[in-house]
Amino acid sequence: MTETVDIKDLAEPGPGQPAVRLRAEGLTLGYGDRTVVHGIDLDIPDGSVTAVIGPNGCGKSTLLRSFGRLLKPMSGQVLLDGTSVHAMPTREVAALVGLLPQSPTAPEGLTVADLVARGRHPHQTWYRRWSSEDEKAVERALRRTGTYELAERTLDELSGGQRQRAWIAMALAQDTEMLLLDEPTTHLDLAHQIDVLELVGELHRETGRTIVMVLHELALAARYAERLVAMKDGRIVAQGAPEDVLTEDLLREVFGLRARVRRDEESGSLLVIPLGRDRDRLEATV
Amino acid sequence: MALSHARRHWLGLLVLSATLVVAILLSIVFGTKSLSLQQVWHGLWSATGTEGDIIIRSLRLPRTALAVVAGCALGVAGALMQGHTRNPIADPVLLGVSAGAGMFVAGAIFFLGVTTLYGYVWFGFAGALLASTAVYLVGTYARGGATPVTLALGGAAIHALFTALTAGMLVLDEQALDTYRFWTVGSVAGRPADITLQMLPFVAVGLLLAAANARGLNALSLGEDIARALGVRIALTRLTGMAAITLLTGVAVAACGPIGFVGLMATHIGRAYTGPDYRWVLVYAGLLGAVLMVGADVLGRVVAKPGELPVGIMLAFIGAPVFIYLVRRRKPVRL
Numbered sequence: 001m002t003e004t005v006d007i008k009d010l011a012e013p014g015p016g017q018p019a020v021r022l023r024a025e026g027l028t029l030g031y032g033d034r035t036v037v038h039g040i041d042l043d044i045p046d047g048s049v050t051a052v053i054g055p056n057g058c059g060k061s062t063l064l065r066s067f068g069r070l071l072k073p074m075s076g077q078v079l080l081d082g083t084s085v086h087a088m089p090t091r092e093v094a095a096l097v098g099l100l101p102q103s104p105t106a107p108e109g110l111t112v113a114d115l116v117a118r119g120r121h122p123h124q125t126w127y128r129r130w131s132s133e134d135e136k137a138v139e140r141a142l143r144r145t146g147t148y149e150l151a152e153r154t155l156d157e158l159s160g161g162q163r164q165r166a167w168i169a170m171a172l173a174q175d176t177e178m179l180l181l182d183e184p185t186t187h188l189d190l191a192h193q194i195d196v197l198e199l200v201g202e203l204h205r206e207t208g209r210t211i212v213m214v215l216h217e218l219a220l221a222a223r224y225a226e227r228l229v230a231m232k233d234g235r236i237v238a239q240g241a242p243e244d245v246l247t248e249d250l251l252r253e254v255f256g257l258r259a260r261v262r263r264d265e266e267s268g269s270l271l272v273i274p275l276g277r278d279r280d281r282l283e284a285t286v
Numbered sequence: 287m288a289l290s291h292a293r294r295h296w297l298g299l300l301v302l303s304a305t306l307v308v309a310i311l312l313s314i315v316f317g318t319k320s321l322s323l324q325q326v327w328h329g330l331w332s333a334t335g336t337e338g339d340i341i342i343r344s345l346r347l348p349r350t351a352l353a354v355v356a357g358c359a360l361g362v363a364g365a366l367m368q369g370h371t372r373n374p375i376a377d378p379v380l381l382g383v384s385a386g387a388g389m390f391v392a393g394a395i396f397f398l399g400v401t402t403l404y405g406y407v408w409f410g411f412a413g414a415l416l417a418s419t420a421v422y423l424v425g426t427y428a429r430g431g432a433t434p435v436t437l438a439l440g441g442a443a444i445h446a447l448f449t450a451l452t453a454g455m456l457v458l459d460e461q462a463l464d465t466y467r468f469w470t471v472g473s474v475a476g477r478p479a480d481i482t483l484q485m486l487p488f489v490a491v492g493l494l495l496a497a498a499n500a501r502g503l504n505a506l507s508l509g510e511d512i513a514r515a516l517g518v519r520i521a522l523t524r525l526t527g528m529a530a531i532t533l534l535t536g537v538a539v540a541a542c543g544p545i546g547f548v549g550l551m552a553t554h555i556g557r558a559y560t561g562p563d564y565r566w567v568l569v570y571a572g573l574l575g576a577v578l579m580v581g582a583d584v585l586g587r588v589v590a591k592p593g594e595l596p597v598g599i600m601l602a603f604i605g606a607p608v609f610i611y612l613v614r615r616r617k618p619v620r621l
Contacts, residue, residue: 069514070514090517090518098515099515107508111561115508118508121516
């Protein structure tokens with residue numbers, strides 16, 4: 001934390017625009033010799049909720065993993081406060097950016113309290129172990145996610161929705177200003193999906209955390225994120241406010257889907273009504 | 287709140303330590319030659335060179351000490367192995383450590399004509415070091431780096447190779463086979479006291495590395511992605527763990543022969559009580575390893591009187607039913 005940051009490298013916020021602390025520059029990512037993400041530039045405005053959408057295999061999870069420094073770029077870089085995350089000490093990044101991968105697994109018999117306590121790892125050293133600050137952070141995370149009453153239960157005993165909230169509590173206990181969530185609603189029924197996303201929204205409102213999440217459910221993404229980033233074949237196709245991004249044309253282009261996008265008058269939420277696959281476009285892309 | 291299990295854990299530790307003390311006392315009192323408690327007391331505190339004193343001083347104390355040290359080392363190493371490979375049946379055999387030690391012991395006997403335990407203990411240690419280094423390198427240079435799967439596969443490969451080489455040497459030389467057989471059965475009897483003393487610094491370093499590894503292992507048990515996101519340096523954590531495993535099993539196997547089941551049983555019993563927190567699992571596995579080793583050694587002396595059964599065989603006798611019980615009681619743990 002005592003590292004000095006080169007001020008010149010920080011993104012200069014334009015008038016009326018939020019600062020950007022996390023950004024990708026010419027980011028190319030892949031596994032082995034397979035390139036998945038092709039030279040992406042992306043700014044994550046500070047204190048925003050961004051949802052990355054796109055079809056399976058479009059590179060959205062890969063992008064998120066790279067933001068969390070789980071994956072080294074083939075070229076380009078991920079900048080955090082102007083410094084490449086891959087050049088920063090692991091622990092320092094972990095104190096600023098938290099990441100929850102898709103469908104994480106825990107060892108059998110792990111209690112919720114112990115899981116959440118492990119989120120404090122980056123704040124501990126071999127000489128400074130469990131402190132009252134750790135204790136408070138864990139309790140805060142448990143209460144905020146509604147898992148305080150479940151603290152002594154083991155993860156195996158919980159329902160899918162409760163378990164996911166426990167994992168989010170772990171990421172919260174890490175106490176980072178930025179939180180990356182990879183498909184936090186997978187395998188959950190609609191009510192529990194809403195439950196988890198309401199929690200994310202609350203976190204954002206109450207703590208002002210910057211949140212980036214990968215989501216499959218388009219209408220939910222539009223409802224709970226302030227910004228959408230649509231990806232296809234490792235490139236960003238559109239980004240901006242949900243009503244600007246989530247259009248019938250974009251659904252056709254990105255998902256090969258014929259759909260109607262309507263606004264529900266009462267709630268103001270966007271609705272996506274799928275009509276069918278766009279056969280012509282599908283054949284053109286194959 | 288996160289520490290609410292602590293009391294239960296400390297209590298268990300107390301009970302376990304007391305059990306170890308009892309096991310050590312039994313190990314000093316019971317043996318092929320029956321000694322009165324008076325003779326034992328005399329031998330312990332005011333030895334004058336009577337027959338009883340010699341038995342206590344040069345046989346029972348050294349063998350008990352070796353059983354404690356080796357048992358503790360094997361217990362902690364077993365817990366580390368299961369943690370790093372996320373494999374609930376990992377033991378020294380899985381990572382090729384025993385096979386490496388075995389091959390070097392056989393080589394020392396076959397090529398150099400070494401016949402005394404003194405001579406081949408350090409060959410065994412060197413073999414254990416070589417084997418786990420090889421496993422680690424195979425694992426690291428595999429695509430995707432050292433993961434639970436590459437470590438286990440590398441271990442299986444090294445184990446097969448070294449076992450074949452050992453068998454080759456033994457087939458060619460019948461006398462070597464006899465000497466080797468003495469080592470391979472797994473025993474703590476007849477080892478001079480200074481072997482245990484020489485082991486101590488290696489075990490101490492191994493235990494320190496294991497302690498340093500506990501928190502990293504806790505994070506790794508949530509998966510490598512989460513561990514990295516929590517700021518764990520994965521390669522360093524794996525390397526520390528492998529170094530500890532190598533030192534601990536290396537010296538124990540070299541001195542006592544390939545003793546199975548201790549690390550496996552100690553870890554399973556310990557974890558069943560403590561839950562999956564490696565800071566506790568490691569401590570429990572170490573103490574339980576020592577208790578099991580000393581206990582099995584004492585039993586071996588009692589059941590086969592006037593002769594005795596080596597601790598390696600006793601442990602297999604005890605280990606098999608314990609495992610059948612564990613399997614029947616609950617499904618195998620997921621790590």
